[in-house]
Every structure is written in C-alpha cells, then in structure tokens.
Amino acid sequence: MTKPKIDLDHICDLAKIEIKDQDKKKYQKNLDAILTYVQKLDELDLDSIDLETKNNSLSPPLRIDENSSPLKTELSTIIKNAPAWQDNHFKVPGIIGDID
Amino acid sequence: MKKLHLLTTIELNKLLKNRTITCQQLLHSYLENINKNEPKIDAFLEIYKENALTKAAQIDKLYDKGDPLPFLAGMPIVIKNNICLKNKKITCASKILENFVSPYDATVINKLEKNHLIPLGATNLDEFAMGSSGENSAFKITKNPWDFDYVPGGSCSGSAAAVAAHFAPLSLGSDTGGSIRQPAALCGIVGLKPTYGRVSRFGLVAFASSLDQIGPFAKTAQEAAHLLSVIAGHDAQDSTSAPVPVPDYAQNLGQDIKGLKIGVPKELFETGIHPEVKEALVKALELLKKQGTSWEIISLNTIKYSVAIYSILAFAEAASNLARFDGIRYGFSAKDAENLDELYKKSRGQGFGDEVTTRIILGTFSLSSGYIDDYYLKAKKAILLMKKEFHEALKKYDFIVTPTSPTPAFKIGEKINDPIAMYLSDLATESANYTGLPAVSIPCGFTKNNLPIGMQIIGNHFEEGKILNLADRFQQLTDYHTKMPEFLEEN
Numbered sequence: 001m002t003k004p005k006i007d008l009d010h011i012c013d014l015a016k017i018e019i020k021d022q023d024k025k026k027y028q029k030n031l032d033a034i035l036t037y038v039q040k041l042d043e044l045d046l047d048s049i050d051l052e053t054k055n056n057s058l059s060p061p062l063r064i065d066e067n068s069s070p071l072k073t074e075l076s077t078i079i080k081n082a083p084a085w086q087d088n089h090f091k092v093p094g095i096i097g098d099i100d
Numbered sequence: 101m102k103k104l105h106l107l108t109t110i111e112l113n114k115l116l117k118n119r120t121i122t123c124q125q126l127l128h129s130y131l132e133n134i135n136k137n138e139p140k141i142d143a144f145l146e147i148y149k150e151n152a153l154t155k156a157a158q159i160d161k162l163y164d165k166g167d168p169l170p171f172l173a174g175m176p177i178v179i180k181n182n183i184c185l186k187n188k189k190i191t192c193a194s195k196i197l198e199n200f201v202s203p204y205d206a207t208v209i210n211k212l213e214k215n216h217l218i219p220l221g222a223t224n225l226d227e228f229a230m231g232s233s234g235e236n237s238a239f240k241i242t243k244n245p246w247d248f249d250y251v252p253g254g255s256c257s258g259s260a261a262a263v264a265a266h267f268a269p270l271s272l273g274s275d276t277g278g279s280i281r282q283p284a285a286l287c288g289i290v291g292l293k294p295t296y297g298r299v300s301r302f303g304l305v306a307f308a309s310s311l312d313q314i315g316p317f318a319k320t321a322q323e324a325a326h327l328l329s330v331i332a333g334h335d336a337q338d339s340t341s342a343p344v345p346v347p348d349y350a351q352n353l354g355q356d357i358k359g360l361k362i363g364v365p366k367e368l369f370e371t372g373i374h375p376e377v378k379e380a381l382v383k384a385l386e387l388l389k390k391q392g393t394s395w396e397i398i399s400l401n402t403i404k405y406s407v408a409i410y411s412i413l414a415f416a417e418a419a420s421n422l423a424r425f426d427g428i429r430y431g432f433s434a435k436d437a438e439n440l441d442e443l444y445k446k447s448r449g450q451g452f453g454d455e456v457t458t459r460i461i462l463g464t465f466s467l468s469s470g471y472i473d474d475y476y477l478k479a480k481k482a483i484l485l486m487k488k489e490f491h492e493a494l495k496k497y498d499f500i501v502t503p504t505s506p507t508p509a510f511k512i513g514e515k516i517n518d519p520i521a522m523y524l525s526d527l528a529t530e531s532a533n534y535t536g537l538p539a540v541s542i543p544c545g546f547t548k549n550n551l552p553i554g555m556q557i558i559g560n561h562f563e564e565g566k567i568l569n570l571a572d573r574f575q576q577l578t579d580y581h582t583k584m585p586e587f588l589e590e591n
Contacts, residue, residue, distance in 0.1 A: 001474040006465055015419060015464040016426075016441070017457060018449030030458055030519050031465075037520050038408040041478050049481040063336065077203040083433030090428050095440045 003039055006031050104129035105266045106588070109175050109323050112269070116163060116174050123156040123163065123174035123218070130176050130220065134267045137587060140248060142240045143262040145181050145191060147221040152176065155218045162216065171326050171350070173216035178268040180259045181222040182229055183314065184303040185209050192305050193237035194227045196425050196432045196451030206303020207338065208272060208314055208331045215330045220268050223258025227453045228422065229279055229307045231255050232525045235516055236455045243512070244287060245585040246551055250509040253283030253525075256317070260287040263317045266588060270327050271317040274301075276308050277410050278505075278529025280315045281541035285504035285554020288543045288580065290324045290571065291317050293529075295561050296536030297342035299328075300335030308417035309340075311533040319581050321542060321571035325349035328564060344562055352565045353572045358392030360570070363497035365400040368528045374507040380545030380553040381503050387577055388570070395501065398493060402486035406530040407523045409486075412466045412479035413534075418456075419463030425451065458519070483534045490535045494560050499570060502528045504541040504554035528556055538564045542571045543580035552580070 008028055012019055019027060084091035104112070104126050115121045131149065138144060159174045179185065182192045184202035186209075191197045205213075212219065226236035234242045234257025242257035244250040245265040252261040256273030260283035263271050273280040275293035284291025292315045299314045306312060316327035329350065334343040362385065369378065385395045427433035427447025434446030452460065466475035493500060505525050515522040532539035537558050544555035555574075559567040575581050 001478065004471070006461070008461070011461050011465050011468065012445075014468060015460050016423075016444040016448060017452070017460055018445040019457060020449075023454075026454075027458060027461065031462055034411050034458075034462060034519055034523075038411050038475070040408045041405055041412075041482055044402070044405060044482055044485065046478060046481040046485065049484050051477065051480055051484070073203045081200055081203070081430035083427060083430070092428055093437050093439050093443055 001039060001042060003035055006035065105133045106584070108319060109172060109269045109326065112175065113171055119163065123159045124153065126174065127152055127156045127176055127218065127220070130266075130268060133265075137265060138267065140243065140587065141245055141261050141265050142242050143223055143258040143265060143267060144178070145193065145222045145224050145239060145258070146189060148188070148219055152218050152220045159216050159218070170215040170330070172270070172330060174218065175270060176218045176220040176268045177212060178221045178223050178259060178262045178271045179209070179219055180225050180256050180271070180273045182225060182274060182305040183208060183272060184305070185219060185222075188222065190305065191239070192228045193225045193239055194452065194456065195238045196448070198238075198432065200430055204303065207300035207335045209303065211331050217270070217330070221262075223256070223262055223271060225257055225259075226255035227456050228305070228418070229255040229274055229276060230418065230455050230459055232278070232282060232522050233257070233510070233512075233515065234283070235512065236453060238453050241512060244509050245587070246288060246509070247549070249511055250551065251286065251512055253286035253505070253509065255279040256283045256291075259317050260284055260289060260291065263287070263289050263319065264585065266584070269318065270323065272314060272331070273317055274304055274307075274312055274314050275533065276311045277414060277533055278526040280317065281529045281539060281554070281556060282505045282526055284317055284541040285556075286509040286552065288552025288583065289317055289319055290321055290540065290542050290581070291315065292324050292328060292540040292564070292568070293532060293538065294328060294332065294564055295342070295538045297340055298332050298344070298538070298562065298564065300333070300338040300341045302335055302337040306421040308414040309421060310417060311414060313533070320575055321540065321568045322350055322353060324540070325353060325568045325572070328568075342562075347565055349565050349568055353569050355569045357388070357570055357573050360393045360498040361496065362388070362393055362395040362499045362501050363398040363493050364395055364501050365403055366397050367400060367403040368502040368506070369397060372506050372524070372527070373503055376547045377503045377507060377553050381555055384544040384555050384574065385501065388574060391573065391577070398497070400489050400493060400500070400531070402482060402489050403527070403531050405482055406527055406534070407520070409479045409482050409534065410526070410530050411462065411523065412475050413483070415459040415463035416467050416476050417463070419460045419467065422456070422460055427451070486531060487535050490531065490537065498559070499567065500558040502556045502558070504528060504556040508547050508551040508553055532558050537561060538567060540567050540571050542574060544574070544578070545580060546583070
C-alpha cells in the first residue's frame with residue numbers, strides 16, 4: 001500500500017463529524033503516525049489468502065420466521081432519552097434548513 | 101478476623117452460608133472502604149448504594165430461610181459502564197451519552213440478578229472502551245491502586261482498579277483488544293476474555309462487533325471461574341453467542357497439569373519486552389515446569405502485526421457502530437444546528453472525545469472508496485493468516501503463554517501524546533480477539549517499584565476451563581494474588 005495523506009475535511013464529511021480548525025493539525029499528525037505504522041502489513045505475503053473461504057462449522061444463526069418483540073420496553077421509557085420529541089415523532093431540523 | 105472486604109468470595113461464601121455474617125454487613129464493609137479510598141482511585145462513575153442495600157436485605161432473607169443459593173449469592177459486583185442496567189445511566193464515559201438512561205438490562209445483568217449478585221456501581225472506562233490507560237474517560241482518570249501516579253490500564257480502568265482496591269470482589273468488563281486482560285495485569289488481578297460467543301453481548305454498547313466479548317475480573321482464577329459460569333451461555337438475543345453447554349468451571353478446577361505443553365511466541369519474548377516482565381515470565385514458566393509441564397519458544401509471526409490490524413479493523417468497525425450516535429434518538433444533541441447534516445456533525449463533533457474521533461476518522465478512511473482493498477481487506481486477510489498460525493500452534497501445544505502487556509503500568513500522561521506507544525501496550529492481547537480464543541491474565545510477579553506484572557494464558561476455543569485450571573494451579577503455588585496495595589494495609 002502506498003501511504004496516502006488523509007484528506008481530513010473529506011473524511012470528516014463522510015463520517016459526519018465536525019472537528020475544530022485549531023484541532024486539525026493535531027488530528028492530522030496522529031492519523032499520519034498511525035497510517036505510517038499500519039504500512040507494516042505490507043511485509044506479510046497475503047496474496048494467497050482467499051477471503052471468500054469461510055469456516056462453515058457453525059450454522060447461520062437464523063430464527064424461526066415468527067413475529068416477536070424481544071424488547072418489551074414502553075415507548076415512554078424510550079422517549080425519555082430523546083433530545084427532541086413532538087407528536088409521537090423524533091424532532092429534527094429540516095434537511096435543507098430549519099423551517100420552524 | 102480480617103476486614104470482610106479483604107476476604108475472597110470463597111471465604112465469604114462460607115461465612116454467608118453459616119450466617120456468621122450477613123450480606124448487609126458484607127456490603128457495609130465494601131461501602132466503608134469505598135467511602136474512605138475511592139477519592140484516591142476514582143474507579144466509579146456511579147455507586148448504587150441504595151439499590152445495593154435493598155438487594156442485600158432481600159438476599160439475607162433468602163439465606164435466613166436456608167434455601168440453597170447460587171455460590172455467588174450476596175456478593176457485590178461492579179460493572180463497566182458500557183454494559184446496560186435498566187434505569188441506570190450508561191455513559192460509556194462519553195459526553196455524548198452523559199445523560200443516557202438504559203431502558204433495559206443486558207443479558208449478563210439478568211444472569212447476575214438470577215444468581216443474586218449485587219450490582220454495586222458503574223465503573224469508569226476509556227471512552228467507548230477505546231484506550232489502554234483509562235485516560236480517555238470524559239469524566240475522570242482512574243488511578244492504579246498500586247501507585248496513584250500510574251495508569252490502571254484500559255479500557256476497563258475502573259473495573260480492574262475497583263477489584264484491586266477491594267471495592268468489590270468481582271467486576272465485569274468488555275475486551276476488544278485486551279481491555280480486560282491488560283488492566284488486570286497492570287492492577288495485579290485476574291481478568292478473563294472468554295471465547296468469542298461464550299458470553300452474550302446483548303446490552304453491551306458495541307465497539308468492534310467481531311472482537312468484543314464480556315468477561316470477569318476477580319482476585320483469583322477460582323473466583324473468575326465461578327463468575328464465568330454465571331455469565332456464560334447461549335442467548336437468542338445475540339446471534340453471535342454460541343449454543344455450547346456451560347460447565348461448572350470452578351468445580352472442574354484441580355485437574356493434573358502434568359505433561360501439558362506451553363508454547364511461548366518469540367515475538368512477545370525476545371524484543372520489546374521490559375526486562376522485569378521477561379524475568380517474571382521466565383520464573384513463572386519454570387515454576388510450572390517443576391509441576392510437570394514443558395515450555396518452549398515458538399514463532400507466531402503475525403503477532404507482530406496485531407496493532408496494525410487493530411488500527412484498521414477495530415477502527416473500521418467502530419466507525420460503523422458509532423454511526424448510531426447521531427443526536428436524534430438519544431444522547432447529546434447540538435443545540436445550534438441549522439439543518440440535519442449540521443445536527444449530525446455538531447452533535448458528534450462536540451460529543452465524542454479525541455481518541456474516539458481519531459478512530460472514527462481512520463475507520464471511515466479505511467472503509468472509503470479507493471482504500472478499502474489496501475486497508476480493510478488486507479487486515480481481514482492478515483487475520484485469516486493469524487488464525488491459521490494459532491490453529492497450527494494449538495495442535496502442538498495446550499497453551500500459548502505470553503506477557504499480558506510488554507511493560508508494567510506506565511505513568512499517567514506518559515503515552516497520551518504518542519498513539520502508537522499507547523496502542524503497543526495491547527500488542528500481546530489483540531491476537532486472542534482476532535482468533536476468538538479464550539485468554540486469561542494472572543499476576544505473576546512485581547517490579548522493583550512494586551508494580552504488578554501479568555502473564556497471559558491463551559487456550560483453544562471453549563477451553564476456558566483448561567486455562568483457568570492452569571491459572572488456578574499457578575495461584576496455588578504463588579502468593580502474588582494475595583498481596584495488597586499499600587493504602588489498604590494502612591487501614
């Protein structure tokens with residue numbers, strides 16, 4: 001692998017996370033150090049490893065196709081944790097902008 | 101008689117059963133110790149004093165009736181604060197979950213209840229279980245009970261420190277790359293990561309789902325064996341839990357260890373290991389040899405790549421799992437967002453700490469278009485190679501033994517600005533998570549500065565009984581697990 005420089009703004013946008021401008025240098029430095037370190041993996045010969053070969057010793061954990069509700073939690077308990085709740089819905093700002 | 105909080109659960113069980121003591125007296129002894137010494141250690145995020153007292157009174161009534169009770173009935177236990185307890189704050193030591201109240205109990209908590217253990221408090225951790233020193237908690241830094249200037253290890257900083265400080269005889273933690281075993285080693289206690297699938301993770305806040313496993317902390321292998329029997333077993337609510345019968349692990353201790361073979365990987369023995377850790381490990385191996393076991397140096401080449409694999413795979417899974425914290429359904433929500441995209445970004449940016457943010461960014465990167473083959477898939481392939489190596493080794497040897505951590509505890513602040521140095525303290529533990537193998541850390545010595553040293557015993561899948569048996573035998577021959585931090589002796 002060739003070590004790329006992480007485009008911090010692009011990845012933060014993908015990860016939906018905002019970091020402060022003054023912290024960017026610190027993150028870039030740590031991320032570069034970790035990325036440099038992981039280049040170590042190039043020392044391993046992995047060409048012959050096939051990710052498609054799976055261990056099938058355990059059968060897939062499928063349950064019977066019956067309607068069941070394992071969590072018997074009241075709605076009132078769930079909404080206690082909701083930051084904003086209105087008319088039986090979680091309330092969020094508009095996708096383009098707050099229309100309130 | 102010694103103070104009750106200084107006794108083992110084996111001794112306490114007898115005293116509770118013959119009613120020499122009550123659960124309430126026992127609980128008060130722990131509470132008194134916590135009251136006096138918790139300000140020095142900072143192991144807890146919350147103490148469930150009232151709930152615990154009520155529960156202790158209820159269990160006393162059961163003991164008084166004379167009904168047979170499970171072995172650990174009446175024992176206080178503390179819980180890493182990423183395991184859900186109904187109606188309690190589950191913060192994961194993160195600002196983003198600072199006020200989150202769990203609407204349900206984790207399966208392991210139901211099992212504790214069924215066995216009449218007493219949840220006594222929520223313990224501190226590195227935020228979302230990401231860290232090796234405990235310093236990544238958003239709320240406080242837990243100190244090592246053996247020297248308050250040193251870290252207790254992580255991510256189960258509070259769970260390990262609480263048991264070492266005799267705040268509770270038992271605790272629960274979670275282990276994704278060594279989060280149970282490394283702090284157990286640094287705090288001089290026993291910590292077990294069971295086989296992947298042995299214990300249900302239903303109700304454990306997910307970090308890296310292909311690696312996470314819940315496990316016990318205790319002073320001795322025997323006590324850890326009792327607790328493992330309580331928490332293990334198949335659970336329909338965790339599709340990765342295995343339908344494998346649960347033996348009585350404690351009952352099966354005391355087996356002969358003669359003729360058992362131990363392989364010691366040179367990758368964790370010849371380089372990068374602190375001289376005092378190496379000396380303690382060799383002494384421990386020689387002691388076991390006198391009991392009829394044999395040991396030799398082997399090679400498990402892929403161990404050298406553990407931290408590189410972790411930095412890709414665990415971070416990628418973390419980025420995916422932590423996508424659920426979006427500021428909408430629960431947790432911290434930024435107040436100044438003008439649209440939905442801003443709500444996500446600001447809530448997560450303000451809610452997550454530095455290490456969690458670093459991991460989310462790197463995990464997102466290694467899963468992103470153009471890089472997934474070179475990073476994520478390469479790490480997955482390296483794991484397959486490692487599994488093959490361990491599988492071959494465990495055909496020849498009964499155990500793989502390593503130092504739990506290459507060094508003893510380090511000073512608070514010492515590694516906080518050097519991520520690679522910090523990650524390397526989990527170099528010896530991560531392979532058991534990739535391979536799904538069970539592994540236990542037990543105390544095997546002390547440095548000249550009186551800091552504990554841990555030895556890791558790895559066994560084959562679902563052979564927790566076998567590794568605990570070796571650990572128990574070692575503890576019968578040594579007294580490292582009976583030593584106490586200085587401040588407790590002053591009491």
